[in-house]
Amino acid sequence: MAQDTSLVESETVVEPAVEHRTRDPRRPKRFLFLRNGKALTGIGILLFFGVLAVVGPWIAPYDPNQVSVDLLQPPSWTHWLGTDHTGRDILSQIVVGTRGVLVVGLIAGVSATVLGVVVGVTAGFVGGAGDETLSALSNVFLVIPQLPLIIIIAGQLPTAGGVTVALVIGATGWAWGARVMRAQTLSLRKRDFVEAARANGERTWRLVLAEVLPNLTAIIAAGFVGTVTFAVMSQVTLAFIGITPVSDWNWGTILFWAQNNLALQRGAWWWFVPAGLCIALLGMALTLVNFGIDEFVNPRLRSTGMNARVLRRRRIRPRIGFTPVLRTPPGAGPRAAAAGPTRKERS
Amino acid sequence: MRFAVRRTIFYLITAWAAVTINFLIPRLMPGDPVTALMGRMQGRIDSNAEESIRVLFGLDTSSSIWQQYVDYWGLLLRGDLGLSFTFFPTPVAEIVQQALPWTIGLVGIATIIAFVLGTSIGVAIGWRRGTWADALLPITTFFSAVPYFWLGLIAITVFSVTLGWFPSSGSYDRGMVPAWSWEFVGSVIYYGFLPALTVVLSSIAGWILGMRNMVVTVSSEDYVTVAHAKGLPERTVMVGYAARNAILPQVSNFALSLGFVVGGTLIMEMVFSYQGIGYTLFQAVNTQDYPLMQGCFLVITLAVLGANIIADFVYAALDPRARQEG
Amino acid sequence: MTASTLDVPAPTGAVGEPVLEIENLSVDYGYVDDATHVLRDVSLTLHRGEVLGLAGESGCGKSTLAYAATRLLPPPGLITSGSVHFTDRDGRRTDVLRQSDAELRASRWRDTAIVFQGAMNSLNPVYRVGRQIADGILAHRPGMRRREAWDQAASLLEMVGINADRLRDFPHQLSGGMRQRVMIAMALALDPQVLIMDEPTTALDVVMQRQIVEEIADLRQRLGFSVVFITHDVSLLIEIADRIAIMYAGDIVEDAGAEEIYRRPRHPYSSALLHSFPPLRGERRELTGIPGAPPDMHRLPPGCPFAPRCAHAMDVCREVRPGLTATALGDRGAQEAARRVACHLHDPASAGAHGLPPDLSR
Ligand SMILES: Nc1ncnc2c1ncn2[C@@H]1O[C@H](COP(=O)(O)OP(=O)(O)O)[C@@H](O)[C@H]1O
Ligand code: SF4
């Protein structure tokens, strides 16, 4: 019995001396995220569209509503992306429409994220009946198909301008974020530093603001990017089916005009291909940023050092269950240099 | 057992919430578009039908909101969703009933094909991480970001306008009479092929990426290494250990993103003028047919709920821990 | 002997010829040029019937050594050089690192079985325990029927003291100790010649640790396999090991008989490590932690990696890396002569003038 106690004691006394080594030298560093190639590509594309959204109306070659006699012209030097059935310049419609897309995406993203964080963190933090209720609420919103819901709400509003649509998207799209935030808060709540702050009698809201939220940054960011993606897609879809006013230019509106004026049947590809590519490019940029965040949060997804060229050159096939063995031809020396100081050789 | 009870309660709550949302939306909207439309229908609408519409859209301001709510449930339980304005005087329930099988056939089958195919490809790519298979990822990412309906437009341009291989709209040859004949079924498949292909192409990317990431994550679990250490055949380790566990979050994601996927694929019906619920909803929105809009939304929600229940049972069948804890 | 269906060889008892020889094994983490060199030219031999303990602070590369020797190291692990020879009962010697995938798969579990660190995650959560034991057996006995494999799994469970109806349980229905026993039963399924156990008791409470250690000792007596027992708890090793190798920063710094290490450590790190754990029985020693932290393997300084924490460090220690050689006290008999230490204190050329410090020359 006495021996057993001594061993238990050893766990508290000795462990710090023996076990306090940080296991993984590649633990996430603050700006690691920005060194991720995928995230960087995504951010670059986003910046491009962001600038376009700000300066769009000034740099657009024509007024997007200005009709002309160049009806349904294919791309040319005067109209880089051609014209529509009333002779309006499509490039100008795309450039001017960028702002509408991004503004709606941002407003919807921010409002859904705020709602999601508030609901999720509250649910995770208060626990009990409050948690049950809020979780049930977010699960209900997750199951109800959002796009049809948005369609019938927007369809019944007398005027559904960009901001209204953004708010409707925000009000219906928060549930996913809330669910993730709740799970993360629950696991954080049990960590030492939060427990410690609690024991010190810190006020709950201070605890949430100062200790819990900063640890959820990456997750919040991922939720935000996801919601912006969804908002952009929803808004473009609503514009395409003609629910939002067709005079508000955004990429979906262009597709609406194209679809309703038989652009497909007339072979006017310049009318609907560029706008769709812009949507896809923006969506891809957002997805790439989210990949970056995913890899930042889940190190297993990172392909550290998996440079395809190096792998081929060194003839390594990374595999689980069968560790690659480097085969240097006999007599080749460079390995010794790569392996660092070998014993006794340096004396 | 506890699991089944908990889930049943959850689904009842969700169904109740969907109905209640449907009840509240027209009552919360500013303005009163329905009264105006009713005015136009003056005389053509019988008093019984008028009564249903009054209850459905809260025009009866004389009775209390609770009374309206009770009446509303009464109508729904009798299967009365009011009359459509556009297809006057066809009851909404009838229109929805005709459209639903087409949607379940097209969207349902295409979604299942996309899920199964995408999940299998995701396993293959995730398992061969660090090889040529990774080259598929950028393409997949692009496809995951393409709006569904735009892919539909491109498909129509290429395969029906340019190549003329498939019809660009409709769900069967209008010259035929619907019947269980080879000819008719063949026509349905012929007309459904392009929309289905587009639905599969645009939703498969999400399943591929999700499963690939799960396989990569699960592959570094200890039990996968143990399976290798036991000298099990590679296929057994990949399928029975890595994929078998990676599929669990994939199935719960399937349930959760079903609403999203279905929303997107309904738009595809609009692009292809395919006579399902999505196209009906589209027509209702364009003609401001409020009873039909409400009816479509209710049915879509209940259908997604049904699919969720199935996904839940599949999950419980796959994960022994879920069966026990609930 | 219980009614086991295993065909059990006569326990050898005496320590025999080598069964697993690891020679100059080097391992990197990362495939690119700035990879971390975690193991550098590590050599270690396991003899037939022996229990070899591998000890060291966590992060020193014990698991890396075990997994590299079995080629189970996950990406980004890369074996850059060395050989691992396995000698079969009939004397056939094969280099595990040169085996084809098929050969390796066939020899795994049959020749060398492993009990992994953390039994919690070693079992597939969606399969019944019985299936997981049986699939290992069936993979190596193609003609065998499923029924037979399950019967054999049942007797294996009974052998480690678990009721056979537990076969139909899922892993989450078992306690931590039971899962660890299941892993041991699973590892013994094909009557392997080498059993590698990575921290098999770390997650368990003291009573359970003791039971498991005794059980392993007992099973080895009966079945006659050789064991590599990995732990960061040296005092536990004294109980079970015949021989102990101490690792530090990806190197073996001392390799000697268990009794020798325990009574007379010859490397300053071994000595420090012994003083940071209380013994399971016997007199209580004064506990002192080891000051400082293990080095960052990515940026190892030249010379002895222990130098920054070593009380006896000399100038030469910071420049030249000591090799694993005989001790300065090799003339004190066969036990002492068989021992190897990597420390300049034992190198006649560099430490002759200073002599050995008293705590290392008892
Ligand atoms: N994936 C990895 N990438 C880089 N370094 C790693 C990785 N895994 C482990 N290491 C490093 O390798 C060293 C040895 O780890 P390990 O063999 O697990 O030690 P032990 O089993 O003795 O606790 C540690 O310093 C650890 O930081
Ligand atoms: S070589 Fe020098 S620093 Fe290293 S353990 Fe021996 S005395 Fe200490």
Ligand SMILES: [Mg+2]
């Ligand atoms: Mg370890």
